[in-house]
Amino acid sequence: MSYQGLIHHYRKYLPPIKDENIVTLLECNTPLIHSEDLSQRTGLKVYLKYEGLNPTGSFKDRGMTMAISMAKEKQAKVVMCASTGNTSASAAAYAAKSGTMKCVVIIPEGNIALGKLAQAMIHQAKVIQIRGNFDDALNIVKEVTDNHPVELVNSLNPYRIEGQKTAAFEVCDVLGDAPVFHAIPVGNAGNITAYWKGYNEYKAAGQSQSLPKMLGFQAAGAAPIVHGHVIDKPETLATAIRIGNPASWKQAETARDDSGGLIDLVTDDEIIEAYKILAAHTGVFCEPASAASVAGMLKLNQQGFFKDSQGATIVCTLTGHGLKDPNNAIKVIDQPVTVDSTMDAVLKEIGL
Numbered sequence: 001m002s003y004q005g006l007i008h009h010y011r012k013y014l015p016p017i018k019d020e021n022i023v024t025l026l027e028c029n030t031p032l033i034h035s036e037d038l039s040q041r042t043g044l045k046v047y048l049k050y051e052g053l054n055p056t057g058s059f060k061d062r063g064m065t066m067a068i069s070m071a072k073e074k075q076a077k078v079v080m081c082a083s084t085g086n087t088s089a090s091a092a093a094y095a096a097k098s099g100t101m102k103c104v105v106i107i108p109e110g111n112i113a114l115g116k117l118a119q120a121m122i123h124q125a126k127v128i129q130i131r132g133n134f135d136d137a138l139n140i141v142k143e144v145t146d147n148h149p150v151e152l153v154n155s156l157n158p159y160r161i162e163g164q165k166t167a168a169f170e171v172c173d174v175l176g177d178a179p180v181f182h183a184i185p186v187g188n189a190g191n192i193t194a195y196w197k198g199y200n201e202y203k204a205a206g207q208s209q210s211l212p213k214m215l216g217f218q219a220a221g222a223a224p225i226v227h228g229h230v231i232d233k234p235e236t237l238a239t240a241i242r243i244g245n246p247a248s249w250k251q252a253e254t255a256r257d258d259s260g261g262l263i264d265l266v267t268d269d270e271i272i273e274a275y276k277i278l279a280a281h282t283g284v285f286c287e288p289a290s291a292a293s294v295a296g297m298l299k300l301n302q303q304g305f306f307k308d309s310q311g312a313t314i315v316c317t318l319t320g321h322g323l324k325d326p327n328n329a330i331k332v333i334d335q336p337v338t339v340d341s342t343m344d345a346v347l348k349e350i351g352l
Ligand SMILES: *Cc1c(COP(=O)(O)O)cnc(C)c1O
Pocket: 058, 059, 060, 086, 087, 155, 185, 186, 187, 188, 189, 190, 191, 192, 240, 241, 287, 289, 290, 319, 320, 321
């Protein structure tokens, strides 16, 4: 039978949901792309888990198909989330698909990438911007959903993590086992938590033999786990990981410590460098936050971290699509040249 979406595919590893309540856009089953270029740069065998190819352009669809289906099962009429952008895009789309639920999203004013805002709006979510940051938005959502008949679909919702853990299953299904390393951006830290859970459950079920070392990367201006304290005013151009007080902080530390991995930081310059390398030399366009995984791998490589692991397999999660944030791409690349409309002028420009 053709692919029927995440819940059908990995049903026996997920909480039970009645068929009629499953809300799916046939998400996931995303490609694991081998990068010759990055393998050459590091001496590793580098694979990119390209989550930008999900229906709304980010991995958030994994958790959202679960969270919205469970909300439907509970006969919720309204779902709500705080978002740096991708969660709201995904919640809005899945609420629209449900046919029964309205979606309310709270976002920090002025810090949402254009594509993500466009998604939430066109899917007809009620979009409320606050004069505050993501952490403020999440506090408001928690208060509302604690006291009113509204389902919270942020990653505090345990079904989000359940859906997201399937990314680790997909990696194992393609590689035949877990990789030696798994590099991933860390914002609210739900995703690193979910991958670690997924790798462990798959091994326990006999579907894989080993566990990866989890390598998490925060942006330098938003690195509370690395510094060991809340960051009041997180700053980074990678808006999807601009978070000062991660909801899954403790679980991320557990993933780091139990896997023998690390959580480190990468600067905005390192993120942009990796973002450009990925697009120019592997042909994969991801959003800036996503490139933190590759930026982190390249930074560790320069420090000699992988010198005893040459040839080892590493998977870098690319969390979202580059088209989410086109303004950023145009800003960091030279502008196109303009010439007269003659063949000579064009040939001269090409250098022929
Ligand atoms: C949500 C998101 C992240 C951060 O994931 P967490 O689970 O919050 O750590 C990273 N990149 C993109 C594109 C995202 O949408």
